[in-house]
Amino acid sequence: MNSAILINATYIVSACLFILGLKLLSHPSTSRKGNTVSAIGMFLAVVITLLDKDIISYHWIITGIAIGGVIGAIFAKKVEMTSMPELVSLFNGFGGLASLAVGWISVLTLANQSVSELARGVVEGSSNQGLSLTISNLSIIIGGITFSGSVIAWGKLSGKMTSGAITFAGQRWVNIALILALVAVSYQLTQTPDNANLIYSIIVLSVVLGVLSVIPIGGADMPVVISLLNSYSGIAATAAGFAIGNNILIVAGLLVGASGIILTNIMCKAMNRSLVNVLLSGFSKPIDTSMKVEGELKALSPEDAFYVLEAAQSVLVVPGYGMAVAQAQHAVKELQELIESNGGEVVYGIHPVAGRMPGHMNVLLAEADVSYDLLLEMDAVNQRMETFDVAIVIGANDVVNPAAKEMKGSPIYGMPVIEVERARTVFVLKRTANAGFAGVDNPLFFKDNTRMIYGDAKDTLNSVIREFGDD
Amino acid sequence: METIYLLFITVLAAFLGFELIRKVPATLHTPLMSGANAISGITLVGALVAAGGEDGTLTTIIGTVAVVLATVNVVGGYMVTDRMLAMFKKKAEKKSAKDA
Numbered sequence: 001m002n003s004a005i006l007i008n009a010t011y012i013v014s015a016c017l018f019i020l021g022l023k024l025l026s027h028p029s030t031s032r033k034g035n036t037v038s039a040i041g042m043f044l045a046v047v048i049t050l051l052d053k054d055i056i057s058y059h060w061i062i063t064g065i066a067i068g069g070v071i072g073a074i075f076a077k078k079v080e081m082t083s084m085p086e087l088v089s090l091f092n093g094f095g096g097l098a099s100l101a102v103g104w105i106s107v108l109t110l111a112n113q114s115v116s117e118l119a120r121g122v123v124e125g126s127s128n129q130g131l132s133l134t135i136s137n138l139s140i141i142i143g144g145i146t147f148s149g150s151v152i153a154w155g156k157l158s159g160k161m162t163s164g165a166i167t168f169a170g171q172r173w174v175n176i177a178l179i180l181a182l183v184a185v186s187y188q189l190t191q192t193p194d195n196a197n198l199i200y201s202i203i204v205l206s207v208v209l210g211v212l213s214v215i216p217i218g219g220a221d222m223p224v225v226i227s228l229l230n231s232y233s234g235i236a237a238t239a240a241g242f243a244i245g246n247n248i249l250i251v252a253g254l255l256v257g258a259s260g261i262i263l264t265n266i267m268c269k270a271m272n273r274s275l276v277n278v279l280l281s282g283f284s285k286p287i288d289t290s291m292k293v294e295g296e297l298k299a300l301s302p303e304d305a306f307y308v309l310e311a312a313q314s315v316l317v318v319p320g321y322g323m324a325v326a327q328a329q330h331a332v333k334e335l336q337e338l339i340e341s342n343g344g345e346v347v348y349g350i351h352p353v354a355g356r357m358p359g360h361m362n363v364l365l366a367e368a369d370v371s372y373d374l375l376l377e378m379d380a381v382n383q384r385m386e387t388f389d390v391a392i393v394i395g396a397n398d399v400v401n402p403a404a405k406e407m408k409g410s411p412i413y414g415m416p417v418i419e420v421e422r423a424r425t426v427f428v429l430k431r432t433a434n435a436g437f438a439g440v441d442n443p444l445f446f447k448d449n450t451r452m453i454y455g456d457a458k459d460t461l462n463s464v465i466r467e468f469g470d471d
Numbered sequence: 472m473e474t475i476y477l478l479f480i481t482v483l484a485a486f487l488g489f490e491l492i493r494k495v496p497a498t499l500h501t502p503l504m505s506g507a508n509a510i511s512g513i514t515l516v517g518a519l520v521a522a523g524g525e526d527g528t529l530t531t532i533i534g535t536v537a538v539v540l541a542t543v544n545v546v547g548g549y550m551v552t553d554r555m556l557a558m559f560k561k562k563a564e565k566k567s568a569k570d571a
Contacts, residue, residue, distance in 0.1 A: 018510055019487065019491065021506075022488075022491045022492065022495075022506075022507075023491055023494075025495055025499060025502070025503055025506060026491075026494040026495045026496065026499075027496075028496075028498060028499060028556075028559045028561070029561070031499055031502060031556045031559065032553065032556040032557060032559075034506075035502070035506050035549065035552045035553050035556055036553070038506060038509070038510060038549070039509070039549040039553075042509070042510070042512070042513065042545055042549070045513065045516055046515060046516060046519065046545075049516045049519050049520065050519065050523075052519070052520050052523075054520050054523070054524050054525075055519065055520060055523030055524065056523060056524065056525050057523055057525075058523060060522045060523065060531055060534070060535045060538070061519055061522050061523050061535075061538060063535065064518075064522060064535045064536075064537075064538030064539045064542065065538060065542050067539050067542075068538060068539040068540065068541065068542025068543045068544075068545075068546065069542050069543075069546045071539075071542075071543045071547070072542060072543040072544070072545065072546030072547030072548070072550065073546055073547065073550055075543070075547045075551070076546070076547045076548075076550035076551035076554060077550070077554075079551060081555070081558075084501055084505070084551075084555070087505075087547075087551060088501075088504055088505050088508055091505070091508050091509075091512075091543070091544050091547055091548050092508055092511075094512075094540040094541070094543050094544045095508065095511045095512055095514060095540070095541065095544040097537075097540050098512070098514040098515070098518055098537045098538075098540040098541035098544065099514045099517075101518065101521075101533045101534070101536055101537035101540070102514055102517040102518055102521065102537055104533055105521040105530050105533050105534055105537075108529065108530055108533075109530070131474065226504070227504070230504055230507060230508060230511075233508065233511040234507065234510075234511045236511075236514070237511050237513055237514045238481070240514055240517050241517070242477060243517075244517050244520070245473065245477070246516060246517060247477075247480060248513060248516060249513055249514065249516060249517055250477060250480055250481055250484065251480060251484040252510050252511070252513040253511060253513065253514075254481060254484040254485050254488055255484060255487070255488040255491070255492075255507070255510060256488075256507045256508070256510050256511040257485070257488065258485055258487075258488025258489045258491075258492055259488060259492040259503060259504070259507040260504075260507065261489075262489060262492045262493060263492075263500060263503070263504060266497075266500075350497065350498075352497060357500075357501055357504065358497070358500035358501060358503075358504060359497060359498060359499060359500030359501035359502070359503070359504070360501055362497070362498045362499070362500070362501065363501045363502070363555055363558070366555070366558040366559045366560070367558050369558075369560070371560060371561050372498050372559050372560070372561060373561055375498055377497055
């Protein structure tokens with residue numbers, strides 16, 4: 001019984017556990033178990049790999065795992081739920097960099113082999129080596145792009161850099177030049193694998209390409225970018241798996257790659273845009289200002305909002321990124337309880353691209369202890385929109401913008417939105433009267449049944465809650 | 472032949488991935504993403520062999536760095552996903568938790 005068979009047999013078990021874990025993840029009641037099952041699969045794969053005959057010293061491995069484990073645990077414990085998008089991007093970046101490193105080592109090993117083979121005068125099998133080098137190189141490139149792209153996404157999401165689109169003249173040409181340079185250097189590498197400068201060039205080029213791909217993408221399009229980078233990190237692992245001929249890397253990496261692509265697709269559909277359009281959106285022309293809507297904004301005080309809510313039987317809450325920024329989810333939940341104890345009903349309408357990553361709002365509301373069966377998808381609330389007495393829009397703009405249906409030529413025209421204007425009354429909680437992220441004026445604000453409540457969402461909600469208390 | 476065999480696995484895994492993930496509801500998209508992210512830390516397995524090998528100093532350094540990064544990805548990813556999923560509750564479950 002050799003160890004290679006034992007290792008690969010265990011990898012099959014691990015792969016099954018990953019698959020089972022993802023399957024259990026498809027329902028909230030079993031999802032936690034699913035995550036644990038998947039973690040067990042990972043643990044098995046790691047432990048059995050330590051039996052590999054090529055591993056002769058363990059102290060660096062143990063040191064590395066200890067350091068990484070502590071850092072990971074601290075991140076996981078400390079992070080605020082509102083910062084999940086940043087954390088996921090950062091982890092993505094780490095995964096990408098690790099794949100880059102594995103690809104790099106694989107190239108180094110192949111280069112060593114080729115040198116010793118040349119010394120021994122072996123000519124055979126050189127074409128196969130070219131293929132292996134190309135695949136290892138691909139792992140470096142995808143890993144590098146994933147790494148730097150994720151770091152930029154992290155910077156944008158955490159406010160460490162501007163979240164708007166950053167563009168400069170000729171950016172597209174620079175990108176094309178970078179890709180051509182990458183192809184050229186990669187070809188060189190297959191010819192002279194022992195030239196370390198080529199590897200360094202590839203790493204630098206792919207890192208720069210990752211940066212340039214993400215900087216032109218604006219904040220509101222971040223859900224797409226995160227999903228895509230998530231997919232890349234899986235594909236990078238798959239490429240690394242090909243490079244070192246390891247099945248479990250290939251299978252697990254592809255499961256991740258597929259999940260990222262599906263999420264990317266869902267996000268793009270939710271904005272009625274193609275992936276290419278999102279990735280190149282920073283380059284589109286400025287929005288036509290003649291499209292701006294005019295009208296009177298009708299402001300309302302939290303006290304008056306209370307009287308309306310007190311009488312309401314059915315309330316819809318539509319959260320957006322503003323709720324995350326204001327950390328208002330707990331206040332929302334408190335208001336929900338008050339309305340419910342008053343005999344009313346509260347449900348939540350979640351747009352697929354609300355927030356900065358897929359499912360961002362759901363996690364925040366779950367944190368505030370909102371039951372997940374109250375979190376409804378866009379189509380479900382749109383169907384019964386007329387039955388809501390009040391729709392409260394908290395820090396959302398584009399996802400409730402009727403311009404998407406009414407104004408041809410609006411940048412968001414054609415995007416499916418939550419049609420809150422069909423509810424009897426609409427409250428819009430908004431910090432100021434400025435346009436939202438996409439720079440679009442929102443005709444919703446001027447509708448007859450819309451009332452604007454200005455101020456920090458959390459403060460506003462707390463004022464309303466206090467009114468309930470005084471009652 | 473080896474390459475074809477790996478390609479065979481690749482295609483099947485891709486199809487399987489699509490089928491599995493399509494069924495995940497929108498509510499769980501964030502945990503799905505961070506859980507999938509943890510799985511992508513499987514690169515750790517590749518890094519282990521490199522870090523523990525005998526191929527020289529450079530390889531050991533790169534390998535160890537890769538082990539650290541991939542472990543952050545794996546440990547952090549699974550823990551934060553678990554933290555999130557623990558928060559997803561249904562009304563009935565919460566009431567019984569309060570009664571207890």
